[in-house]
């Protein structure tokens with residue numbers, strides 16, 4: 182998509198007034214910027230705006246252009262949007278180790294957040310994959326390794342800073358603009374552009390995690406045993422059964438089925454030997470949750 186359908190004067194004015202970077206298809210950097218983590222997604226917006234998101238919203242509205250937003254750039258899914266607001270450079274953090282209150286800008290990834298929080302003894306229940314972004318994932322709920330003990334990421338959301346359709350920046354929480362806060366928590370990732378999110382963090386700690394790999398012609402037996410076992414597992418333990426082909430790797434049996442595990446322990450509770458994960462090769466579906 183090119184910029185020829187945009188009013189040239191409007192584009193010039195945007196370039197003059199925008200404090201962040203503005204990229205169009207005629208610039209070499211555009212090709213790099215338009216890409217996202219998921220290589221199957223191929224979208225070409227007319228403009229990519231980095232920072233000054235509120236100004237971009239006002240511009241898009243005045244020009245009647247459809248808007249898309251991205252944060253961690255994992256999987257932008259809106260084709261035909263003309264203005265892309267890219268928040269991936271917004272990575273500010275405020276940590277309150279005493280209060281457990283954290284403010285995260287949308288462009289942070291969950292891996293970056295974990296690395297910042299861990300030295301302060303804090304953690305936040307989030308996704309399984311470190312490269313997923315704060316802005317997008319939270320609005321989908323946020324399912325990860327600490328979900329059984331600490332819930333969804335969105336359960337710990339206390340406030341957001343968002344851009345209204347009129348291009349104003351407001352803070353919404355249970356006490357400020359509660360209807361907007363309700364909308365953010367209930368509508369998925371299509372409601373407003375979130376520039377920062379505030380959470381109540383929980384105690385961080387060590388985790389034991391890993392992959393239990395099994396081989397055999399049929400995973401049905403494994404699943405039949407796994408299901409009741411997963412129901413009786415302690416809440417500190419989150420597991421995920423995966424039936425998928427893996428690339429050939431020396432440590433995996435030829436036909437492999439896997440149960441991925443993460444055992445979350447608070448720092449204060451020293452883990453005993455019982456939490457050690459062992460790899461089994463189906464002959465013995467050994468772990469009765471690793472006792």
Ligand SMILES: Cc1cc2nc3c(=O)[nH]c(=O)nc-3n(C[C@H](O)[C@H](O)[C@H](O)COP(=O)(O)OP(=O)(O)OC[C@H]3O[C@@H](n4cnc5c(N)ncnc54)[C@H](O)[C@@H]3O)c2cc1C
Pocket residue numbers: 217219249250251252253254255256257258259268287307308309310312313314315316317318319320321322323324325370371372373374375376
């Ligand atoms: C390999 C992989 C692993 C995943 N693992 C998990 C997982 O373990 N747990 C889990 O819960 N989810 C997981 N997901 C889903 C993931 O949470 C969503 O794809 C999420 O949208 C990614 O967040 P992002 O910030 O990277 O989004 P982006 O790719 O940047 O944007 C995706 C969409 O989110 C919306 N969005 C993004 N930022 C904002 C913002 N600031 N304000 C408003 N809307 C916004 C937009 O609609 C945008 O199109 C996974 C996805 C992939 C591809």
